[in-house]
Amino acid sequence: MAIKPPSLRESEVWKSIFRPGSIYRKGYKDTSRDRALAVMNNVLYHLHPVKVKRHGLKLTYTFCLGGLSFFLFILLTLTGIFLMFFYRPMADIGGAVAYQDMQSIRTSVFFGDLMRNLHRWGAHLMVLSVTLHMGRVFYTGAYKPPREFNWVVGVVLLFLTLGLSFTGYLLPWDQLAIWAITVGTSLAGYSPFIAKQANFLLLGGAIVSPDTLLRWYVLHVLALPFVLVIFLAVHFWRIRKDGGISGPL
Amino acid sequence: MAREDTPLDQPTFDATLEAELAKGTDRRVAEGRARSAAVRAYKKAHPEEGAAPAAPAAPAAAAASPAAASATPAAAPAATAPTAAAPAAAAAVAVAAPPSTQPRREAPLPTGNLPTPKKGVADKHRLLALVPPEGIQRVEREQGDRVNVWPHLLIEEFIAMAVLFAGMVVFSTVINAPLREVANANLTPNPSKAPWYFLGLQELLRYFHPLVAGITIPTFILVGLAAVPYIDRNPSVKPGDRKIALTMFTILFMFGSILTIIGSFFRGPGYNWTWPWAQGVFFEL
DSSP: OOOOOOOGGGSHHHHHHSOTTOTTSTTOOSSHHHHHHHHHTSGGGGTOOSEEEGGGGOHHHHTTHHHHHHHHHHHHHHHHHHHHTTOOOOOBTTBOHHHHHHHHHHHTSTTHHHHHHHHHHHHHHHHHHHHHHHHHHHHTTTTSTTOHHHHHHHHHHHHHHHHHHHHHHHTTOBHHHHHHHHHHHHGGGGSTTTHHHHHHHHHSSSSSOHHHHHHHHHIIIIIHHHHHHHHHHHHHHHHHHTTSSOOOO | OOGGGSOOOHHHHHHHHHHHHHTTOOHHHHHHHHHHHHHHHHHHHOGGGTTOOOTTHHHHHHHHHHHHHHHSTTTSOTTTOHHHHHHHHHHHHHHHOOGGGOTTOOSOOOOOOOOOOOTTOTTOOOOOOOOOGGGSOOOOSOOOSEEEIIIIIHHHHHHHHHHHHHHHHHHHHHSOOOOOSBOOTTOOOSSOOOOGGGHHHHHHTTTSOHIIIIIIHHHHHHHHHHHHHHHOOOOOOOGGGOHHHHHHHHHHHHHHHHHHHHHHHSBOGGGOBOOTTTTOOOOOO
């Protein structure tokens, strides 16, 4: 008598991972009910309802800009974590360790160059896609009631995106980096009443220095992403609570 | 597979239900126990099926509980049997609020037949609900044309993501991100430019005092952007109704873009005007 081998998809472990309705579970049928369960019983239910308005599928309505911005954020997080393994934010007078690490990422780290390129180009692209996303939301009137506050959250997210890109710009510690940051932050020195304090807060000194590098590194890899994730959560939650995708026009 | 899809062994269900009712168990509890016994009996009898559903058995199982409930309506107490509960509620309505003056009433008129209370529990009854017709929420909005997120939207999102990722990998393989010589605080490159998204502001510095270009205008832009939904109170999303808003936004957006493009490509050494095709491009990402 042949013993039937236990099927993986029927095992208790498999069933404990994939909730009822999951497309990976045995017995998934392409019916309305299972299609609904596939979303409802999935972590995706935090992002998407079971059904959306049909016009929301139209590529020329959203151009996927919000979703792609989120994807870029994830991609930047992953490549950023990779780069963190090979980078030390130090640049004392004895030697620019940060810059040496940049060079070794490019030359001796496996896939280092590709990861750095993805991180850098992705960062520029994210600034662009978030800006365009804002334009799309304006042109479709998607900021109108009840979505006013989500627009405000979006403006904060745009500001944080710029902040993340700008703080990351200093980290390579090459001529391009410090002088772009010097130009960019010189404006803070003109703020009324708090010029000196603002400058010191931003740079950790009077000019862009190794102290600035450490400060911006912490902002770039920890502080700003943390704040951004919180605002992202609110942003996504409000999309769903405010009635899903806006429109149609 | 959902629990309610599990086929039931009908004889076991009937036998268990009868036995439980005979013991004096509450009907709902009895039905639950009968269902559980029937599922176990079915699985024992059909081990080869595993968790797979048997399509023809499912409707039979669904039909089992109302049939069983209506089989013994007289014996069931009014408050517990689902079939008897409806007249009880209707009767309560009849006692509390005569409906003759209600114009919008759509529910059937109460019969006035109060169920006979069980012996010994005459003074005990439960009022299930007293709902005036206008208190019932009616769904007025139309369902609209909606599609399932899975698969329609998720597949679209996945394709968009995959295309972008593939494009980025190709681009990053072919074109290297810039890395200049090591930072030197004593050697200012000419020109020194901010990152591209701030070049519009840097361009403004040519025309205004730094306090205006660097502080006032950016603050105004950020606060103004955040205030957009509170300034534009026009409820319409149709482009034809929003000419002023669209025109203003487009002008400002174009203004920002043009300043950024000038700062990026038309400014060279000394941040003086250059033609990109004549003197070259002084722009790095």
